[in-house]
Amino acid sequence: MSDGRAAQVYGGESLLFLTDEQLRQGIEAMFFAYRGFTADPDRILGKMAYGRAHHRAVHFINRAPGTTVNNLLAILGVTKQSLNRVLRTLISDGLVESRVGTVDKRERHLFLTESGLKLEQELSDAQRARMRAAFRDAGPEAVAGFKQVLEAMMDADMRRAYIKLRDGA
Amino acid sequence: MSDGRAAQVYGGESLLFLTDEQLRQGIEAMFFAYRGFTADPDRILGKMAYGRAHHRAVHFINRAPGTTVNNLLAILGVTKQSLNRVLRTLISDGLVESRVGTVDKRERHLFLTESGLKLEQELSDAQRARMRAAFRDAGPEAVAGFKQVLEAMMDADMRRAYIKLRDGA
């Protein structure tokens, strides 16, 4: 795997960007950047009785209102018990509404209430502000590359979910 | 914050890449990609008594052999109690060696043992393989942009740590 000989020429194109050193830089960049990525919402959530898991649930419910629990489960990649614990508090606190499905009454469709929307706004405003600053600093071409690499890094399932959300649910 | 009017022209340059929609895509890309980023090492660690925290410790000890506990603390951004719990198991399992400092005897310098190196290799091989595939798929320009955006997304402290590691400790 780690042969250290990636700095070869293949098909006439230099592969210097695939050296172990370059890859390590990419790994550490992901690690440090993800910390920044979650820092602002975490700070806000820390003041309440909520955590990152609540943020994620609220984000994706806002993103796809009326989504079912199973749907959310697949996107978040956690067990129903884990998600349920989070949803229970959000529902009892009046941030999320759970409506029984009309066509399939087994399903629950999830929606944000007024206060749920307000929390989502507060959290995503903070996260977007950082993302906006980073995007502006780096410029449009860098942003395109950023998205391209991240998309290539996803598992196939996650890539499908990502694209579906991106291109309109 | 979220004014939806980011699609304006500023200084003669289109800022279409700074719309809320673009920012949201970036946020979701980070979320889904980070899952992929940690998936392979997590799978390996799941078979042992170790977790992601052990991976991080081992990674940075390998990266900067002889680093002190305080140093590692700053990089990882956790409390000494949290780190100590991880280090204790790694040391007692013989993956990490802790040597009393020569110039300052209060400090402990951390090194990977043979088996520590072996684990680190196994984990980072898996992680590098995915990163390599993503880099290759996306191409050199995309990789440059990827790193640029991630660097801009970091907190100032983390950016300093990242650059220090990148440009040689």
Add this chain to the structure above:
DNA sequence: CAGCATACGTCAGCCTTGTTGACATTCCAA
């Protein structure tokens, strides 16, 4: 030298968030 600061380890207790396993309910569909 005395006293304060620093580096580290450790104990105890708490929280969030993930896991598995078991079981009840409801309801669609074959």
Add this chain to the structure above:
DNA sequence: TTGGAATGTCAACAAGGCTGACGTATGCTG
């Protein structure tokens, strides 16, 4: 009508964060 799917819930547990408190060894400074 019966099996399976979707959901909810209880219990127990583990990882890995956190705070607070305390102890020890060492280094620095007045």
